[in-house]
Amino acid sequence: MQKNIVSKISKKINRLQKHYFLNYRDLKIQWIHKIEQPVILISQIERSGGTLLSQLFDGHPQVYAHPWEFMWDVPPKHMGMWPNLLNNDETIDFKKVLEFKEKFWITRYVNLGFYQKNLKELKKNPNAPKYPFIYDIHLQERIYNKLIKEEKITNQRQVLNCYLTSFFNAWIDYQNIYTPNKKIVTGFTPRVVMNTENLERFFKDYPDGYLLTSIRHPASWYSSVFKRGYL
Template sequence: MKQPLVLISQVQRSGGTLLSQLFDGHSECNVHPHEIYIGNPKWIWPVIDLNMSPGNIFDKLVEKYNFKFYEKGYEKQTCKENTDIKSYVFDLNPEEQKKIFIKRFKNKPPSTQRDVFNIYFYSYFSAWKNDKNKAGNKKIILGFVPRLSCVSESVDKYFRAYPEGKIISVVREPFGWYASSLKHGAKIFKKSKDIRVYYIESLKSVLRNIETYGDKIKAIEFSDVVSRTEQTMRELCGFLGIGFENIVLNPTFNKEKIETNSNFVESIKKGVVKDPLNRKNKLTKKQIVEVEKKLLPLYNKVIKKIRST
């Protein structure tokens, strides 16, 4: 599988899951159906020792969540109040994937990092038996990796492996992001009591990556994904060199409509939901003032940059 890997990447709670689920089912994309976990942690791009055995290399890359999803189905609960969670069949046996990986590896031993990733994603999509999107002329592999775009070393290693790769970063306005992140809990931001530092890190990385990698980076506004879905998806399809298809107008998992990945129970619905645009009212007056002071100026700077490019 030699197609380039396209990443959706920015800080969590910004719309990355939604965007990847919008691309799900596009006939020219092999879309990874959940977050890509080949790094440890996931936002660190892996470096492979080509002298390792194929089995050990696979064990380093294999996505541990696949074992759970294979046994119990794919589900993603972000809202504790939501007890009615649908599970989606995910027929990808990691043990079968490993066999495919090792066989492919031995038939043509890799000589570069990219060769290893080509073999890995070949084994992934080959082992996924109930993938409903196998047909079509695939031009790209696409997946979501939170915060990888924020780690300059990881971005550099990714582009070394995929010089023709591209990164899409979604920028969410700070009030909605902060409200969602507070509701989600600090478990996704383990190293700091002040989760706002991760939002700042993400915004700064957008500016840095545009400056460093130019037209390989596409930054978009979360509000556009939600309120101008068709125009935004047409623009992104053009950026990726794929045709526009109507399936990208609604989020799906394996071409089946899926509910939103929301922390707020009232917003858990199928389709593109506009509720997240009105999260400022979930913050206290004190929190609003803090966001206006610490996050809003940098956000406005990034938005100005996005709209000028």
């Protein structure tokens, strides 16, 4: 008898939770802030301060500051490439932009519930700074697919706009989303600057964009990459 009562209560709670989340996503999707601003791409050789430079934009009221590396259409071992979403027949593959990025970092931090750049350091020092990262992957997919269907897509820039819109709107505790008068999106990807073809693709997508590169002292850079085992 008691088990039946507990089972009924549990099922009712599950139904209420499902109803709540469905309504929450339906409401959220009505308040989409479209992101079509140009991008400031921060890119340089590894271990040259790009991550720090990108983090200096965090919290700026006129900036959508991406918290991690842009890895559109790029598996982790090939990081440092600007995406090419065109198929051989010149059609655009809308799914490519989602494939590797989610697998490599969004899912990891969603499961943790917080962001911390160096997780190994966190194991050594549990008191190291952590930052909340509450993100709804399913909401992102809904927003992205909705925008792709609604927009008349003719170029890769529009696809990236749809992705950035879905990304920032699905980042639930991104407190800067409703601040007006945004001017720019900032993001970091190492090594793009080292390849002419990558740069050409970036400026084709963002002719109104900017490239920002930091240069580290060679002796300090060599010491850093040597310790990391890059050489």
